[in-house]
Amino acid sequence: MTLEATLPDPLAEGAPPRGRSGGAAWALWLARRLGLAVLTLWLVSVVVFLATAALGDPVRAILGRDYETNVARREQLEAQLGVGDSIVSRYLDWLGGLVTGDFGTSLANQLPVWEQISSTVANTLVLVLLSALVMIPLAFGIAMISAHFRRRRPDTVIQTILLALAGVPEFVTGILLVALLSTSVFHVFPAVTISTLDGHPWDEPKGMVLPVATLVLAVTPYVSRIVRATLLEVLDSDYVELARLKGIPEAVVMRKHALLNAIVPGIQVIALQLAWLAGGVVLVETLFAYPGVGKQLVDSVRNHDVPMVQALSMIIAGVYIVVNLVADVLSILLTPRARTAISS
Amino acid sequence: MATTTPDAGQGHEVRATTGLIIEDLGVSLTGREVDVVDDIDLVLKPGEVVGLVGESGSGKTTVGTSLLNYSRAGAFISSGKVLLEDRDVLKMHWKEVRKLRGEEIAYVPQDPASALNPSIRIGKQLVELQQLRGIGTSESRLQAARDGLAEVGLPTDDEFLKRYAHQLSGGQVQRVALAMAFLPKPKVLVLDEPTTGLDVTTQKMVLDTMAELCRAYGVSALYVTHDLAVVANIADRVAVMYAGQIAELGPRDTIFANPAHPYTRALLDSIPHLSQARALKGIPGRTPSPGRRPDGCRFNDRCAFVVDRCRQEVPELRTVAPEHEARCHRVGEIGTWDINLGTVPDADPEKPRDVILSVERLDVFYGRKHVVHDVSFNLAKGEVVALVGESGSGKTTISRSVGGLHKDWTGDITFEGRRLANSARRRSADDRRRMQYIFQNPYLSLNPRLSIEQIIKRPMELFGLAKGKEATERVVELMGQVALGSQMLHYPASRLSGGERQRVAIARALAAEPDVMICDEITSALDVSVQGSIVELLEGLRLERGISMLFVTHNLALVRSIAARVEILQAGRVVEAGSVVTVMDTPQQDYTRKLLSNSPRID
Numbered sequence: 001m002t003l004e005a006t007l008p009d010p011l012a013e014g015a016p017p018r019g020r021s022g023g024a025a026w027a028l029w030l031a032r033r034l035g036l037a038v039l040t041l042w043l044v045s046v047v048v049f050l051a052t053a054a055l056g057d058p059v060r061a062i063l064g065r066d067y068e069t070n071v072a073r074r075e076q077l078e079a080q081l082g083v084g085d086s087i088v089s090r091y092l093d094w095l096g097g098l099v100t101g102d103f104g105t106s107l108a109n110q111l112p113v114w115e116q117i118s119s120t121v122a123n124t125l126v127l128v129l130l131s132a133l134v135m136i137p138l139a140f141g142i143a144m145i146s147a148h149f150r151r152r153r154p155d156t157v158i159q160t161i162l163l164a165l166a167g168v169p170e171f172v173t174g175i176l177l178v179a180l181l182s183t184s185v186f187h188v189f190p191a192v193t194i195s196t197l198d199g200h201p202w203d204e205p206k207g208m209v210l211p212v213a214t215l216v217l218a219v220t221p222y223v224s225r226i227v228r229a230t231l232l233e234v235l236d237s238d239y240v241e242l243a244r245l246k247g248i249p250e251a252v253v254m255r256k257h258a259l260l261n262a263i264v265p266g267i268q269v270i271a272l273q274l275a276w277l278a279g280g281v282v283l284v285e286t287l288f289a290y291p292g293v294g295k296q297l298v299d300s301v302r303n304h305d306v307p308m309v310q311a312l313s314m315i316i317a318g319v320y321i322v323v324n325l326v327a328d329v330l331s332i333l334l335t336p337r338a339r340t341a342i343s344s
Numbered sequence: 345m346a347t348t349t350p351d352a353g354q355g356h357e358v359r360a361t362t363g364l365i366i367e368d369l370g371v372s373l374t375g376r377e378v379d380v381v382d383d384i385d386l387v388l389k390p391g392e393v394v395g396l397v398g399e400s401g402s403g404k405t406t407v408g409t410s411l412l413n414y415s416r417a418g419a420f421i422s423s424g425k426v427l428l429e430d431r432d433v434l435k436m437h438w439k440e441v442r443k444l445r446g447e448e449i450a451y452v453p454q455d456p457a458s459a460l461n462p463s464i465r466i467g468k469q470l471v472e473l474q475q476l477r478g479i480g481t482s483e484s485r486l487q488a489a490r491d492g493l494a495e496v497g498l499p500t501d502d503e504f505l506k507r508y509a510h511q512l513s514g515g516q517v518q519r520v521a522l523a524m525a526f527l528p529k530p531k532v533l534v535l536d537e538p539t540t541g542l543d544v545t546t547q548k549m550v551l552d553t554m555a556e557l558c559r560a561y562g563v564s565a566l567y568v569t570h571d572l573a574v575v576a577n578i579a580d581r582v583a584v585m586y587a588g589q590i591a592e593l594g595p596r597d598t599i600f601a602n603p604a605h606p607y608t609r610a611l612l613d614s615i616p617h618l619s620q621a622r623a624l625k626g627i628p629g630r631t632p633s634p635g636r637r638p639d640g641c642r643f644n645d646r647c648a649f650v651v652d653r654c655r656q657e658v659p660e661l662r663t664v665a666p667e668h669e670a671r672c673h674r675v676g677e678i679g680t681w682d683i684n685l686g687t688v689p690d691a692d693p694e695k696p697r698d699v700i701l702s703v704e705r706l707d708v709f710y711g712r713k714h715v716v717h718d719v720s721f722n723l724a725k726g727e728v729v730a731l732v733g734e735s736g737s738g739k740t741t742i743s744r745s746v747g748g749l750h751k752d753w754t755g756d757i758t759f760e761g762r763r764l765a766n767s768a769r770r771r772s773a774d775d776r777r778r779m780q781y782i783f784q785n786p787y788l789s790l791n792p793r794l795s796i797e798q799i800i801k802r803p804m805e806l807f808g809l810a811k812g813k814e815a816t817e818r819v820v821e822l823m824g825q826v827a828l829g830s831q832m833l834h835y836p837a838s839r840l841s842g843g844e845r846q847r848v849a850i851a852r853a854l855a856a857e858p859d860v861m862i863c864d865e866i867t868s869a870l871d872v873s874v875q876g877s878i879v880e881l882l883e884g885l886r887l888e889r890g891i892s893m894l895f896v897t898h899n900l901a902l903v904r905s906i907a908a909r910v911e912i913l914q915a916g917r918v919v920e921a922g923s924v925v926t927v928m929d930t931p932q933q934d935y936t937r938k939l940l941s942n943s944p945r946i947d
Contacts, residue, residue: 236417238458245412245453246473246524247446256472260463336463336508 022343029342033328037321044317045098049091052306052313059083061304062107077107081306098314104307108300113311117296121315123201124292128277130208131215136270139220143227143266144254150232159228162221170218171283177210177217178287192289201290211288215281219273226269230262237261264331271327278319362429363564364388364411364449364532369424371406371415378635380419381406381588385661388532388564393555395575395596396568397611398585399871400842401631405454407585408534408568410434412449413441428532446473450530452521452554454537459521460509467505470524479528492523496553514735515546519553526557533558533565539574543734543898548942551578570871573615573901573944576600581667584608587632587642590661594668600946602680604670606647609681614876616901617947618928618940621690624905626877630841641673649678683947691908693923697724700892701746701779701860706755708738708745708916715741716753716916721909723860726890728882730903730924732939733913739896740784742913743862746894747781759860777807780853784865786845790837796823796848797833803856822851826881843874850881862894867902879906900943904928912936 059077060067067074082090097104103113142158149155165173182191193207202208234240235258243257244250282294293312300308332338369384381403388394398404406419413433415421426433428448436444445451453459461469470489474480480488490500496519498504509517518538525533535554539547555578558565569575575582575596582599584592584607592605603609610627629646632638638645644654653673661669664676672678702722708715716738723729731739744750746757748768757764759779765771780803783789790799800819804810810818820830826847837845846866853861863882867875883906885891895907903910903924910927912920912935920933931937 238453238455239461242451242453242459245409245414245445245451247442248473248476249442252476257461337510340508340511
């Protein structure tokens, strides 16, 4: 039963968007969102800097017993870190470097930070991207099958498997995959990725299979369950009922009428999951000896390599923000109501 | 569609169809041997519109979708035949059924706001079926869509075709749904309350369009509704359903002039008239749900004419007159029915008024948008003032401003001579207590997790009127006043029907011992019979307690029966105001006349 809206709905009454002002409205909206993203990134930089500064004196930690004896090295490190300066000026120096693309110099081996992390960042991004390419269609496909058979046997089986996969830690899944496909049962894929100093892990495509498979298995259950839940809700809606009563074949009802309206929560979960993967899944990287961000971050923390930790944290935060921004834009583009609200 | 003008009926080829025959249709709940509907026999002749009328829960929608071999989750079609040109729709393979839907039997859904897909453009949804079936070329399909829109009186330009459902008004969406149903030129049309929730002008337009199209194309239609007044204007025959069975069936004029079944009479008694005030009556009790239906005649526990036989023997449909059947043991024994039964004198326009609330020069804004312009009216003690208008006329906005729920307004709202603050938060506790607001939708205005007792007790505790055992006693007393049994005290709100919920909402308002109640479309989400009983209740409260009411509605007939004064609103301005008798008998403005002529009526 329909009721009149209690508040007059500006969308319902307003004329539909006109082309001219629509573009400007979009640009304004995007500019505002980008501004917010930059603001968030700046706040993250403050938090990261304060957190690393609060860790204590890195020079003492790095040099250990040599702190008292090796004065030359101590002074060199202290100069590099600017220990004498106030925290504000150190922060501003560091921030200035970040803005100009200078991530500083590693304390551990005196090489520029960017040189060391650029390849691991690329490795991780490729791993995440490959996993996403496999995971997204897989998760949506499973969700559609599951929703189609709602609360009947195939749905129950799928949901049980997904829940089990979600419950098992991702490194356990990885170990099982290794045992199944690499060591004990079959010997199809290598158990570890081998990368030379200059090369990338994907130079040996076979080596990518197991890490990607592990991440896909780790993330798919979440996305699939959310999309299924939304799909079930949409399948109960009046417009799906009307589509069926109109004589639209069930496959088309599912693809065009239902999925299109169930995709947005899926996108939000995918974004969160991808950002989480980009943060580095240390255990998985360790398991497959994959040279990724997570492993490098753990090593840097252990070495008290402050500039490395800061740089990696900022990059991870950046990926989070970008991925979520993209997800928000996609969500709005896929929701006509929200889309027309912006352009009008 | 070759022509674009709907009135050129002779231009269309009126096909010789055999209509649709429903035989012994039954729908049951899966897992339990419980009938939702049973023993339905109905014939839709070619070009005929049959109204299927009943309260919520009577199974009328279930019958409607069964014609397309569709049942909602949890139910299945258990018996019977639906014959379309000697083919049984219920025996068809599902692939044939999908093909038949839309092309031969089409469906127009109930809820205009949620029935169109929010992410597909109107133009695409219109031609979707043709596209999937590969009918015509993309140009011919587009042209057909434009012609279809023209027939229902909508724009046909590209800009309109590119719109989404949320960019249309309720009436436009409903007409798009109608155009969509007619586009494949079906032989049979099932309309499921397509005008519920629309204001009278839009409703009239949709109904007229539908009737014209049915006549022009020789389409048989089943029109499902809870409101007899609506079918009075469009149906050729009327079937009244109660508790899953047809209670009475006959030609329209017979049903309205000589209703034979007590249930039909009770439904007619609950309908307000435009020409004269009536003491509206509801039907006591509620429609029994499947599995809880009484033995014997299913209506026996609510019937005014019940005898022992009704409780023991199941009645069959009996022929009262040619083409007129009723399912009642006492057909012929219960006298005749008169449409003027229950009419009462209109509210006296000369009655002295003691103004309690006055609104002066009210202007209301939503942000920069000026929605209500210079509205002034007042409300006397023990009086009902109705705010009437189409959707978007600002009637709810005014009532929200008076109630302090919307604070972006200028002007003066004075309560017993004191000017009220803009927002309810800044009004004194006593002012807030004395003015209570009842919302339109009882499904949303009660917290589903609280018990009825907690809901009604809340205002007493809030305003310090009573607490503990004393409060519980008063809750029971209030529930008695709104005709709810005290066994419901600990029910959660989610267990109640719409009418019962609205009674709880009224009891909650009464718990604060108000002097003014603002009733915002409080019956428009309810069945007509429930509306009758709510109006009966409000009238009793007004007489006993002298409560004043601001009654917001789009239903002019209802105004005649409940209000003393009426303010007709259009686009945020009062266009006509005065006593109900004066305004409705001698309307001065075209707009008022238009509203009156568009209102469905049975008198």
